[in-house]
Amino acid sequence: MSSLIGGPFTDREIGARLARERTMLIDHQVQYWPVFLLQSDDFAGCAGLRPYKNDGRIFEMGVHLKPSYQGQGLAQEAARAVIDFAFKTLQVRGLFVGHHPKNAASRRLIGRLGFSFTHEEFYAPTGANHLSYLLMNPGCPETL
Template sequence: MALTLWGSTEVSALIGGPFTTAEVHARLRREIDTMNAHKVQYWPVFFLQDNELAGCAGLRPYRTGEDVFELGVHLRPSYWGQGIALEAALAVVAYAFEHMAAKSLFAGHHP
């Protein structure tokens, strides 16, 4: 799944890519390490109408020790413009405040 998403030149162009297969594997390893260390990650997002991977959405520590997280959403191009990013982001925001005791969230974008 990671290669399907982060291996896409269209997706990765928006997050600092393109990425080689080795870089995608390293990125996945960092996500797993973040989950183990901070109990947050980017979770897969599936489009329920076709059960296909649409992308991922989640949290990563932004200011550790201050309960500030960065929110992110990465979607495959065929799922752009359908409101999925908003729906996923709202679910992540709810999770952050209800389960992670976040004090604030940060979201940015790659130029």
């Protein structure tokens, strides 16, 4: 995946990440789920959730598409499905997203999804200050 988020990864790193995703599903009922095209079953990328810091009611969302599937609205469709699941099924209080300052596609996607900028945060894997955003769950009583 993109060098802006730290790749490409070795087989060992990929194995470790897969193990982490499996544990995540068992412990928190979330993971970065694979995204498949309905028409062809092609594997296009992944989109999903993971716990954000130690706040059990805020989750981090991420979307990663293979280059040939970018620029078609697929990330937005996948992200909206993840947001729907997080807000309606898990009833989380809100979602966090962050992106590398040079990742313009990510910034546009986050804007389209309605996230609000909150702060910059150092992200060790890239050594850069990533831009951070929140989207609060309008259906969660604690945010009303």
